Amino acid sequence: MTYATPSGLTSSAQSSTSLTYKWNAVAGAPKYRIQISPNADMSGASFYRFSSNTGEIRSLKPNTKYYAKVRVITLDGGNLSPYSSAVAAKTLAAPVLSAITNGLSVASYNVKCDNCFDGLPNELTWSGRRDAVVSTIVSKVPDVVGVQEASQGWLKNETRPGGLSQFEDLQERLYKRGINYQLTNAKRNNCVNDVTPTNCVYADRGASQGTKILYNKGTVDLVSQGSVALPKLSAGDNTRYLAWSVLRQRSTGKSFFFGDTQLDSSKASGYYELRKAQTSAIVSAIARLNTGKLPVITVGDFNSHKWTDPSNAPYDVMVGAGYVDPLGNTYKNDAPSAFATAELRIRANYDSYNGFERKARARNTTGNGTYLDYIFTSKMRVGKWETVINIDSAGNFIGTIPSDHNMIHAVVQLP
Structure with a gap:
């Protein structure tokens, strides 16, 4: 069976690194293929498949004219129509930006709970790896870092009265490294x-289990803080939280809203929908709590990524809700979208989850890796994004x- 050649091909949107095309749909077309080249004779072309009559081509060169054609294809790539005539479109010039001044340094870090030891190859207990966690944080000295799985449970072999929790241990060790990190709660x-959940009489103390926010008291001031319990599927599920705070950057006097979370990780039936509901609850909570309409930075382990089926619901x-992923790491695509805001990307091709594997996980060499962990922002400049890993030239973790x-980790400029 043959199909009509698609008509009306045009570039409907342009950025410095992408072109979006649309064309008239062909009735019954299973899929389409766009052929695109910087050369009018279509030499050196690249090819992209799309399920509908629109598509974004990414990772293009700025200020460059491209030629594109479209045809109908089968689901597995067989040709069903001739190519359309070529149309020309040009990417925008790369923006010229001034250097960020008074950057705010923020981070997100799932440090793995003390009582979650799985005995994986290369995995040490908390006592064996906590100094490496501290060194990782200190290497970037973020003004604010949201941590996950820094458990409120007492550490084993801790003899001081009242015990010592994992998040307290982390804060103390950061402080001993010469940086005045404090917990917002x-x-x-x-x-x-x-101090203990034994015989608990409920009172809202703003606690959020292992989801905690640490701030550098030398660079930011705490204005207010709290936590919001998120929906759960059954009473026996571990309660998940949005830990939140309003902080003020000392160098500019500007205040901002910072949120930190870890969504439920279960892959059982109903938990895809739960993570979506938990994220909706976070969006609603921020809208309710951020009465001053301050710039927002929300970080955390959302336990969902761009290859999650049927979709990356928390991301969506x-x-x-209007928040921005600085990497533009959209569904089933490694190339940054036109809406990516990170001006400098460092090791963004590495995954955020490493599984204690000696070889650091990377999907590619230049695009976006697979992320469970995110830094979402309201509209603001993001001067730098980095996946912080200590690796050798072969991509293996050192030590x-x-x-x-x-x-x-990211460096942003508050508007």
Whole structure:
């Protein structure tokens, strides 16, 4: 069976690194292929498949004219129509930006809970890897870092009265490295006696289990803080939280809203929908709590990525609410979208989850890796994004692997 040649091909949107095309749909067409080249004779062309009559071509050169054609194809790539005539479109010139001044350094880091030891190759217990976690954070000295799985449970072999939680241990060790990191909320449990959950009489203490925010008291001031419990599927599920704070950057006097979360990780039936509901609850909570309409930075382990089926629901909810992923790491695509805001990308091709594998996971050499962990922002400049890993020239971790997740770090400029 043959199909009509698609008509009406045009470039409907342009950026410095991408061109978006649309064309008239062909009735019954299974799929389409776009052929694109910087040369009018179509030499050196690249090819892209699309399921509908629109598509974005990424990773193009700025200020460059490209020629494109479209045809109908089968689901597995067989030709069903001739190519259309070529149309020309030009990418925009790369923007010239001034250097960011008074940058705000932020990070997200799942440090893996002390009592979650799996005995994986290269995995050490918390006592064996905590100094590596501290060194990773100190290497970037973020003004604010949201951590996940820094458990409120007492560490084993800790003899001081009242015990010591994992997040308290982390804060103390950071402080001993000469940086005055403080917890926005140091409560362990939402109980009248927050030190232990035993015989708990409920009281909202702003506790958020292992989801904690640490801030550098030398560079930012704490204005307010709290936590919001997120929906869960059954009473026996571990409660997930949005830990939140309003902070003020000392160098500019500007305030901002910072959120930190870890969504449920279960792959069982109903939990895809739960993660979507939990993210919707986060969006609603920020809208309710951010009464001053401050710039927003939300970080965390969303336990969903661009290859999750049927979709990366938490990502879609955040972007749908107007928040920006600086990497433009959209569904089933490694190339940054036209909406990516990171001006400098460092090791963004590495995955945020490493599984304690000695060889650091990377999907590609230049695009975006696979991320469970995110830094979402409201509209603001993002001068730098980095996946923070200590690796050798062969891509192997050097020394102790700090956690099964890599820290992600960004430098932003508050509007």
